[in-house]
Amino acid sequence: MLELKSVDAGYGTFQALFGINLDVRAGEAVGVIGPNGAGKTTLMRVISGLIRPAKGSITMEGHDVVATPAHRIVDLGIAHVPENRRLFPRLTVDDNLKMGAYMPGARAKYAERLEFVFDLFPRMKERRSQMAGTLSGGEQQMCAIGRALMSDPKLLLLDEPSAGLAPVVVQQVFELVKRIRASGLTVLIVEQNVQQVLKVVDRAYLLEAGTIRASGTSEEMMKTDTIKQAYLGV
């Protein structure tokens, strides 16, 4: 579904990603793990077009993502839940969700998508006329994921969904990821919480210093010595 081939990317003269090869198949949940500053967020941003790659190719179901204007990439079926959620704090939950359905194709399905999101997150229905900035951390994460789902994506990019949340809420967020998967979506998730994320994904990549150091199924990754020592603490 999504394929990255030898992608280089960075900010100005600073290069954050070096020759990334990565693929996500339809229906899969794939994790990208690694330490702070490894380039995980940059990887997400380069897929959704927030930054453009210096080199390499990115394709989504055969469409050239690099050649697509940034604001059209969502039309290819890629929805990005950015780091720190990035809700519009002084818009209501309803208006935030509405922004997720901005593209003409999504507008036509607005009512149907809204029902889907409210089914997934009944809490959002209760909070719909509340300003997004006044939601709790977990609710904001639901709203951010809901906003991304409003575009009826095929591939959901989740950037550190557990960041800044209380441990009990982190559990809920990973439960959500499972439910989103169950609804048939393909998920690419970036996480520092390695132990948790390996429980919900099929495969994972280890990203360190801007390069892919290892990849494999969740079971394989959990058994890898370097990951065990550095990330799982066993």
Add this chain to the structure above:
Amino acid sequence: MQAFLDIFDIYLLEAVVNGILLGGVLALLALGLNLIFGVIDVTWICYAELVMIGMYGMYYMVQAFGLPYWVAAPIAILLVAGLGALLHYLVIEPLLTAPPINQLLATGGVLFILQSFATVAFGIDFRNLGIRLPVLAIGDMHFSYSRLLAFVAALIGMLAVYFFMTRTYTGTAIRAISQDRQIMSLMGVDTKRIYLITSALGGALAGLAACLLVLQYDVHPFVGLSFGPITFLICVLGGLGNFVGGFIAAFVFAEIISLGGLFADLEWGYVLAFAFFIVMMFIRPAGLLARRS
């Protein structure tokens, strides 16, 4: 009605009502400027000069081409809307990432260009539509229909903007973009397009103001100076970019001008308004309705 009117000083009441009527148009101007500032983060110093161009547009359409006022008004609104979009495309967009002072100077340059252009193209004569609307008399009070019309039309214009901003996808995107412009592409929003639409909307409001003001004032190349500075003070007093604050501040200013003009000359009303502004800047530097951070 007469008994009620006897209780109050009739001239005071007339001044209060006239202040409210003036406030409507000032609020319309402030909304346009606030919209541009709040969304694009740029101050159009030349905003009142767009109004001036719109007034000339009305003058020529009505006087030279003999179009009825009601036909000329929508054309003038579209004309100034186009001018607003053009201003954004030619001047603001290349300077979007420039320091604010450069943007300010550039729109200041446009102010002088428009004034000079008007002087060369239209001359320095004072011109008017030659339309004199009747005066409405209630008891001993007199209100001009042109002011009443301006007030009602300004309110309708502001209401239309409100519904556009809250009910449509584009309006919601305009509000969203002012809160987080980096991630707009993730929503599928083309920020360049939204900026152009916002600029056209700001221009359209200036055009509407022009249609209303041209009924009350003569047009000349420097007529913008009569509305420009006061519009800025209103926006700053209300908190730049704060729509509700600007709305309230417009009526506060209008009442000060109108009531000050009642007790002394009209010019004193303006002096009082500006003095009030300076005092308020010491008390509430971030504006009447400063957003708590």
